[in-house]
Amino acid sequence: MALDAAAWDALLLSLRVASVAMFLSLPLALWIAWILARKEFRGKGLLSALVHLPLVLPPVVTGYLLLLAFGRNAPLGRLLESLGIGLAFHWTGAVLAAIIMGFPLMVRAMRLAIEAVDPKIEAAAATLGAPRVSVFARVTLPLILPGILAGAVMGFAKAMGEFGATITFVANIPGQTQTLPSAIWTALQVPGGENRALAMAALAGVVALVAVLVSEALARRVAKRISGAR
Amino acid sequence: MSRIAVLFSLICVLAAPLRAGAETPVTVFAAASLRGALEEIAAAFPAPLSLAYGGSGTMARQVAAGAPADVVVLASSDWMDWLEGQGRLNATPQVVARNRLVLIAPEGAAPISEDEISERLGDSGRLAMGQREAVPAGVYAQQWMQQAGLWDSLQVRLAETDNVRAALALVARGDAPLGVVYASDAQAEPEVRVVLEISDETHDPITYPAAALTPEGAALVDFLLTDEAQAILADHGFRKADHGS
Numbered sequence A: 001m002a003l004d005a006a007a008w009d010a011l012l013l014s015l016r017v018a019s020v021a022m023f024l025s026l027p028l029a030l031w032i033a034w035i036l037a038r039k040e041f042r043g044k045g046l047l048s049a050l051v052h053l054p055l056v057l058p059p060v061v062t063g064y065l066l067l068l069a070f071g072r073n074a075p076l077g078r079l080l081e082s083l084g085i086g087l088a089f090h091w092t093g094a095v096l097a098a099i100i101m102g103f104p105l106m107v108r109a110m111r112l113a114i115e116a117v118d119p120k121i122e123a124a125a126a127t128l129g130a131p132r133v134s135v136f137a138r139v140t141l142p143l144i145l146p147g148i149l150a151g152a153v154m155g156f157a158k159a160m161g162e163f164g165a166t167i168t169f170v171a172n173i174p175g176q177t178q179t180l181p182s183a184i185w186t187a188l189q190v191p192g193g194e195n196r197a198l199a200m201a202a203l204a205g206v207v208a209l210v211a212v213l214v215s216e217a218l219a220r221r222v223a224k225r226i227s228g229a230r
Numbered sequence B: 001m002s003r004i005a006v007l008f009s010l011i012c013v014l015a016a017p018l019r020a021g022a023e024t025p026v027t028v029f030a031a032a033s034l035r036g037a038l039e040e041i042a043a044a045f046p047a048p049l050s051l052a053y054g055g056s057g058t059m060a061r062q063v064a065a066g067a068p069a070d071v072v073v074l075a076s077s078d079w080m081d082w083l084e085g086q087g088r089l090n091a092t093p094q095v096v097a098r099n100r101l102v103l104i105a106p107e108g109a110a111p112i113s114e115d116e117i118s119e120r121l122g123d124s125g126r127l128a129m130g131q132r133e134a135v136p137a138g139v140y141a142q143q144w145m146q147q148a149g150l151w152d153s154l155q156v157r158l159a160e161t162d163n164v165r166a167a168l169a170l171v172a173r174g175d176a177p178l179g180v181v182y183a184s185d186a187q188a189e190p191e192v193r194v195v196l197e198i199s200d201e202t203h204d205p206i207t208y209p210a211a212a213l214t215p216e217g218a219a220l221v222d223f224l225l226t227d228e229a230q231a232i233l234a235d236h237g238f239r240k241a242d243h244g245s
Helices: A005-038 A044-056 A059-070 A075-082 A091-115 A119-127 A132-161 A164-170 A180-188 A194-229 B002-015 B032-044 B056-064 B077-085 B114-121 B136-147 B164-173 B183-188 B215-224 B227-235
Strands: B026-031 B049-054 B071-073 B094-098 B101-106 B127-130 B158-161 B178-182 B192-197 B207-212
Touching: A005 A044, A005 A091, A005 A132, A005 A180, A005 A194, A044 A091, A059 A075, A059 A091, A059 A164, A091 A132, A091 A164, A119 A132, A132 A194, A164 A180, A180 A194, B026 B032, B026 B056, B026 B215, B032 B049, B032 B164, B032 B183, B032 B227, B049 B056, B056 B071, B056 B077, B071 B215, B077 B207, B094 B215, B094 B227, B101 B136, B101 B164, B101 B183, B114 B178, B127 B136, B127 B164, B136 B164, B136 B178, B158 B164, B164 B178, B164 B183, B164 B192, B178 B183, B183 B192, B207 B215, B215 B227
Parallel strands: B026 B049, B026 B071, B127 B158, B127 B178
Antiparallel strands: B071 B207, B094 B207, B101 B178, B101 B192
């Protein structure tokens, strides 16, 4: 069997990094998507550009900027390290890289969903006496849930596949920061490592397929519930 | 009308060949650590050279997949053996340079012994080196640590990078207090200094084999072994091809 312990370690680390990154960025991504979809303010274009920057920058640049900002010699890195949150060369740094790389994709999906909601429906709920919190929770949220799910899956998928920023920021330490893409890359850098690389690539393919199937199923259920509720 | 003219000229510019030289250059795929030396050798070589750099594994796989290289120079004899097994080489590989492994620290640090490495790393410092399996310099570094009995304590304190120059940069910037790189890398970076010379006996010989893939490439491999090219390599901190033999 070409899948050794190191391959499973790498898979588990990738799953952990991707899940933590997805859950941590969900609320913030939703908030930013909301602001971009609904609010008008000075600097909105700038905020949108900043959010999208990691999508356009080469990942290795994002990783390098992270290293400059959160390295052991950077003020921010030193501050966090003194608080016990080491980022450079830790799996937590891989989470940060995954959050930043996946964030634009999450925000885009959510923003589109929010923009698609007809404000008249919310207004109607409000005129019927529903408080604002309840309008959001019972009208808006169910309507944009498919968009939130799609964004979350995009963020998760991006985190599972992230390589350039991760290897630049947290290096490639087996059992510590070696994610599945890093492990596949490593196998390809060893003469005769093709079989290991292919086995792990198949593993990555299975994970990606399962993630997409699960999200499709969830989206269908949500869509059914919304249309049923009407 | 004028918009179409602009568009047309733009397409012409984009479609023009990147290099308009009359002479076809000899294309070299080389290990990244050779960059400085090869650039100087290219200036001394009579024909124009086109130099592509990367990790030895990446270069070897690209050449095996049919990359248009005339010469390949790698930092690993394992990869050259692999490439030879793929049947892509036109001639037997020849060692054109050798290297040494050194322990480095940011400029201004004091020399240390092997026993003081853990102490120098402190509570949270990491030792930067090439990835232990993927990067030749990392493979040699692991062999040294195992031979010196340091591996068990150090393997959880590493920052393993995707190439040896990335490890060099981590030490130069102070993100890692120590690193293992080639002597030639240490010499190329003024922000670091060698704090410990690592014995050749502790790891496999570090050799740079070169091989021609085409008849045009054979002249360059021969040139790499001339006194002129060997002197340039020595200037850049490499050992000569015949060192120790």
